[in-house]
Amino acid sequence: MRYVRLDTPKPISKIGLGTWQFGSKEWGYGAEYERRAAEIVRRALDLGVTLFDTAELYGFGRSERILGAALGDDRAKVVVASKIFPLLPVAPVVQQRAVASAARLGVDGIDLYQVHQANPVVADTTTMRGMRSLQDVGLVGEVGVSNYGLRRWRFAEAALGRRVLSNQVRYSMIDRGPEEDLIPYAEQAGRIVIAYSPLAQGFLSGRYDAANPPAGAVRRANPYFLPENLERGTQLIATLREVADAHDATPSQIALAYVLRHPNVVAIPGASGVEQMERNAAAAEIDLADDEYAALVAAAHAFRPVTGLAAVPRMVRARLGK
Numbered sequence: 001m002r003y004v005r006l007d008t009p010k011p012i013s014k015i016g017l018g019t020w021q022f023g024s025k026e027w028g029y030g031a032e033y034e035r036r037a038a039e040i041v042r043r044a045l046d047l048g049v050t051l052f053d054t055a056e057l058y059g060f061g062r063s064e065r066i067l068g069a070a071l072g073d074d075r076a077k078v079v080v081a082s083k084i085f086p087l088l089p090v091a092p093v094v095q096q097r098a099v100a101s102a103a104r105l106g107v108d109g110i111d112l113y114q115v116h117q118a119n120p121v122v123a124d125t126t127t128m129r130g131m132r133s134l135q136d137v138g139l140v141g142e143v144g145v146s147n148y149g150l151r152r153w154r155f156a157e158a159a160l161g162r163r164v165l166s167n168q169v170r171y172s173m174i175d176r177g178p179e180e181d182l183i184p185y186a187e188q189a190g191r192i193v194i195a196y197s198p199l200a201q202g203f204l205s206g207r208y209d210a211a212n213p214p215a216g217a218v219r220r221a222n223p224y225f226l227p228e229n230l231e232r233g234t235q236l237i238a239t240l241r242e243v244a245d246a247h248d249a250t251p252s253q254i255a256l257a258y259v260l261r262h263p264n265v266v267a268i269p270g271a272s273g274v275e276q277m278e279r280n281a282a283a284a285e286i287d288l289a290d291d292e293y294a295a296l297v298a299a300a301h302a303f304r305p306v307t308g309l310a311a312v313p314r315m316v317r318a319r320l321g322k
Contacts, residue, residue: 001048002284004266006190008165009141010079010111014260014284016051017044017277018196018268023062034066036273041070043274045078047281053168053194053268055083055116056101068105080105081112083146083168086119086127094130098139114144114168118152128159135162144168144194150181163191171195171265173204173258173300174224174236186264195259198267200224204255206237229305239299243292249283256283258296 003011022037041052052071054063064082068075082101084094102110113134115127134140144166145156157164167186171178171193178193186193199205203224208214213225223229240251247254252269259267260283271277288296 001050001281002260003050004192004264006192006264008079010077011050012079012192012266013048013050014266015049015256015281016053016079016081016194016266016268017041017049018270019052019054019063019067020058021063021270021272022054022066023059033272037066038070039274040271040277041067043277044271044281045071045074047278049277049281050078051081051194051266051268052078053081053083053196054105055085055114056097056104057083057085057116061100061104064101064104068107075105075107079111080107081114081144082110083114083116085116086122089115089119089122089127089130091126091130091133094127095133098130098134102139109139109141111141112144112166113140113142114146114166115148115156117147118145118149123159124152124156125159128156128161132160132162142166146194150185153182153185163189166192166194168194168196168268170197171259171267172198172200173255173296174200174233174303174305176300183262183265187262191264193262193265195265195267198259198269199252199255203230203233204237204240204251206241206251209234223307224305226305232305233303236299236303239295243288243296246292247286249286250279253279253283253286254288254296256280257286257288258293260284261288261293 002014052067054067056064084097098110098113131140131143142165143160145153145164146168148167153164153167167182169178169182182193201222202214209230237251240254244251244254256267259265269280271280
């Protein structure tokens with residue numbers, strides 16, 4: 001395992017574990033997944049993973065409980081990250097919700113506490129006042145944000161009066177927006193971009209095609225999995241497979257290596273089982289050659305999916321089987 005080179009109290013692994021699927025029925029993993037979740041966490045620890053990300057919203061607190069129980073006595077050794085859903089995120093509410101998350105996780109302090117989304121009405125001034133109080137009493141170590149643009153990330157940091165260590169955003173080969181400003185800022189300022197959906201919810205795994213679409217409500221709601229987009233992604237997947245073959249790796253591992261090439265980026269893919277956790281962790285050790293990276297960039301730029309409003313009627317037709 002490799003780690004981010006920053007002055008954090010605990011090392012932060014380049015591959016973490018995202019736990020949205022813990023306790024969340026919409027992923028379609030089945031009732032027995034809670035037992036498997038504990039096995040995944042234990043194996044992640046064995047592999048040197050130190051970043052475990054959850055949120056109060058995931059399974060309405062169940063993810064936090066499952067993660068905390070699975071970590072057990074190792075909770076103090078790793079970076080436990082959670083997120084507050086920003087419904088009226090004024091200072092007293094922020095403090096109360098952090099206490100509740102810590103209790104569900106079974107920790108004395110949350111290593112990284114993040115604002116899950118930017119609230120369009122409540123200013124970060126009051127939210128960060130609550131975060132600062134939590135840091136002052138030792139309940140929160142580092143503060144982070146999620147789904148913030150660069151301008152609001154920097155404003156949040158000014159409001160906190162301390163570093164806002166991380167910004168958790170959607171980032172993958174086909175969601176490259178963070179490369180424009182967030183990643184350069186993180187590298188310049190000594191901050192971290194945490195990439196969620198680094199495999200585009202499995203689109204980049206090569207497991208799916210127009211004749212074999214995914215199951216589960218989350219993926220079926222993602223326009224990338226429209227039959228037309230799966231067809232358009234054929235060349236991108238072929239390029240991933242070609243690079244993967246050169247490294248005796250999988251397309252998913254190469255897609256992860258793509259985002260991890262940036263020194264201040266970590267990725268938090270989920271895992272449906274222990275073997276997937278092992279493959280994800282191994283991706284941290286892959287070094288892409290310059291020509292391989294260039295080929296991946298070119299293939300990613302050539303992929304033109306149907307998204308936004310244009311995807312809505314197609315998604316309706318796909319859902320109706322027409």
